[in-house]
Amino acid sequence: MKLVLVVALAVVAAGSAQASRSAAMCSGAQLVPSFRVVPGSAGAGNIVYRLTVTNRGKAACVVTGLPIVQLYGKTGKRLPTRVRAAFPQALTAILVTVAPGQSAHAKARFSPDVPGPGEPVSGSGCEPTSYWVSVTAGGVGSAKGRVLPPTPVCEHGSLQFTAYTR
Numbered sequence: 001m002k003l004v005l006v007v008a009l010a011v012v013a014a015g016s017a018q019a020s021r022s023a024a025m026c027s028g029a030q031l032v033p034s035f036r037v038v039p040g041s042a043g044a045g046n047i048v049y050r051l052t053v054t055n056r057g058k059a060a061c062v063v064t065g066l067p068i069v070q071l072y073g074k075t076g077k078r079l080p081t082r083v084r085a086a087f088p089q090a091l092t093a094i095l096v097t098v099a100p101g102q103s104a105h106a107k108a109r110f111s112p113d114v115p116g117p118g119e120p121v122s123g124s125g126c127e128p129t130s131y132w133v134s135v136t137a138g139g140v141g142s143a144k145g146r147v148l149p150p151t152p153v154c155e156h157g158s159l160q161f162t163a164y165t166r
Helices: 002-022
Strands: 031-037 047-055 061-064 068-072 082-085 095-098 103-110 129-136 142-152 158-161
Touching: 031 129, 047 095, 047 129, 047 142, 068 142, 095 103
Parallel strands: 031 142, 082 158
Antiparallel strands: 031 047, 047 103, 061 095, 068 129, 103 158, 129 142
8 A cells, every 4th residue: 555655646747747857947027926915914014015026928837936136126236136945944845837827925924114224213114115026937038917915125225035935
């Protein structure tokens, strides 16, 4: 019984790996990103936002690992942005195949209101408010989407991201 189960799992894994290999890395032109708050996630000076990248192309494509993002202010000015792994010792990057019309997701935890070293502790906030996020795809180019609701990202734009999943 165990041997049958092992063989069955190997066949499923091989089929899944083949499906991912046949799809190219996503390009910026294929993706529509959004970065939205996870309801009820705020607490202890942190909040969680969910990055969603939707494939608007005609063919499946692949994303993998930590998202590559850049935050922008209301007028399009680049803001400080630093991506780190949420769980560096447990990060497992997988190829996530995104079919046309489907999405992949990653979550980011950050502080919207607790200043880091060198940031202002009073006044208008630790960093300017982010209104836009740009996602660079593993293929070519990037895509820009909304940050909803707009938010500052303290600690010089530090975002602790999970890897992409379905």
